[in-house]
Amino acid sequence: MIPIETPLGRFQAVFSEGGLVRLDFPGPGEGEARLAPAAGAAGELLERELNEYLEGRLRCFRGPLDLRGTAFQREVWSHVLEIPYGTTRAYSEVARAMGRPLAARAVGAANGANPVPILVPCHRLVGASGDPTGYGGGIALKRWLLQLESRG
Numbered sequence: 074m075i076p077i078e079t080p081l082g083r084f085q086a087v088f089s090e091g092g093l094v095r096l097d098f099p100g101p102g103e104g105e106a107r108l109a110p111a112a113g114a115a116g117e118l119l120e121r122e123l124n125e126y127l128e129g130r131l132r133c134f135r136g137p138l139d140l141r142g143t144a145f146q147r148e149v150w151s152h153v154l155e156i157p158y159g160t161t162r163a164y165s166e167v168a169r170a171m172g173r174p175l176a177a178r179a180v181g182a183a184n185g186a187n188p189v190p191i192l193v194p195c196h197r198l199v200g201a202s203g204d205p206t207g208y209g210g211g212i213a214l215k216r217w218l219l220q221l222e223s224r225g
Contacts, residue, residue: 092137132158149183
């Protein structure tokens, strides 16, 4: 795990040779000192881009992703990656776009398994009413991210 320092706290990142595999939200104990191998260029790029995004100065991440999941999860994540900055989509809209109009709950489950939140902008998925629903980083963070993007 490589620590990624941000104004929100210390995220933890895992990389493969293909790119970012996992990004964990700051959590209990995230302020503790940890030893980690040098992040290298990929870690430095992620830290720079994540901080620029959280400051409202970046709309699109450029670092490589190595998304690992089922075929269905990867399909959902590819649709989530297409949601433009500053906009939202309902789970049911993504399900319809995938040609699976009855799969809104499955889309939600796949979205919840997203291993690289923020970069695969799962916070842009909302309930049918337009209200933010569950988020791994908490609803308050989801609302904050949506508000950040609405200013841009």
